[in-house]
Amino acid sequence: MTEEKDTTTKEFNVSGKDLVVKLKELLHQGNIRHIMIINNDGRTLIEVPITLGAMAVILLPVWAAIGAIAALVANCTIVVKTEKE
Numbered sequence: 001m002t003e004e005k006d007t008t009t010k011e012f013n014v015s016g017k018d019l020v021v022k023l024k025e026l027l028h029q030g031n032i033r034h035i036m037i038i039n040n041d042g043r044t045l046i047e048v049p050i051t052l053g054a055m056a057v058i059l060l061p062v063w064a065a066i067g068a069i070a071a072l073v074a075n076c077t078i079v080v081k082t083e084k085e
Helices: 015-028 054-071
Strands: 009-013 032-039 044-049 075-083
Touching: 009 015, 015 032, 015 054, 015 075, 044 054
Parallel strands: none
Antiparallel strands: 009 075, 032 044, 032 075
16 A cells, blocks of 8 residues: 655746756755746646655756756746655
8 A cells, every 4th residue: 555645836936047056956955756847838848756766867867958948948937846744
């Protein structure tokens, strides 16, 4: 039997140039389970589920994509799902 933990969703509006910096800040806070980056039109640009053991392995190749997104968008929204404490 798998037990699901409660999650909290937070949204952060950032400029493209601050996207990578804000994501790094959020990841260092911990407890993140899921990240979505959404443009001003409401379209999801990238969606990344995060697991504890694979966090570093998953995010390393994704940083290049996030950097490209940051260069293309003026403003975007970061949606982060975190585990409730």
